[in-house]
Amino acid sequence: MSKGSFAEMNCPIAQTLEQVGEWWTFVILRNAFCGMTRFQDFQRHLGISTNILARRLGRLVEHGILLRQPSGEDARIVHYRLTPKGHSLYPILAAMTVWGEQWAPHPDGPRMTLVERATGLPVAGVGIRAADGRDLAPAQIDTVAGPGADDKTHALMRMREETSKQ
Template identity: 45%
Template sequence: MVGRKSLKGDYCPSARSLDVIGDWWSLLIVRDAFDGLTRFSEFQKSLGIAKNILTERLRTLVSRGILEAVPVGDSGARMEYRLTAVGRDLFPVMVALRQFGERHLFKPGEAHSELVDRETGLPVRLDIRTPDGRSVGPDDTVLLKVPEE
């Protein structure tokens, strides 16, 4: 089996981000954490993931600062996994993935979960804007790469 290449030193922020949270199980764990799940058993039930894989993904998410493991109960032997400030910064990523799925992976009228504002019940939509407030898309942007040495 080929080992996974580390992208930790890459000049591209996307590559470094994928190095931290680059597999689908991890993203699904983060999704569930945003939905309020905190316990190992809750993640396992929601995802149907093997316990050894879940253990490894949770360990990795904690070591990379996405989740924190907080002891609970009288003995402190059980843990809850909670999003850190770093993990909460993944919210726009999760919304972008959701919007992609809504636009391209469901037939018109096909039922799917929906992310809504807790206060108003209105759908949440991600809109990319410049600091001066203008909405931008891929044709409006250019990537300034670090020159190769």
């Protein structure tokens, strides 16, 4: 697979990234969520060059998303494991999966379906919920600048506020 495109990769996350995202990071995370931990396995499954994979895994470790652990059986073997910070990315991957199946579908049908492990039933979807559990549409959500907001953020919030009044 060339590093220039995910167009041929049969994965809703990859198709989402083809249209809106950064290369490799989320498909590496997809594989980590599926239980992949070894460099060679990531490299073989994804077809990614070793130098790019090493850089991406290094950045994920540097940012505390993955933990690099030597194998107990052989110190030459390293495992990359999701940290709590990494696990918190799952809703994003789930949303990308749902989005990719809807907006970048495979002609033969879904490539992945999210199902509840205990029942095998499809999950209801991915969305944003109010404190009382109601699903919210984007038009029902406001973004409010916080104490760390700069002038550009405040300007963007004003623009959003003005647009929502129209």
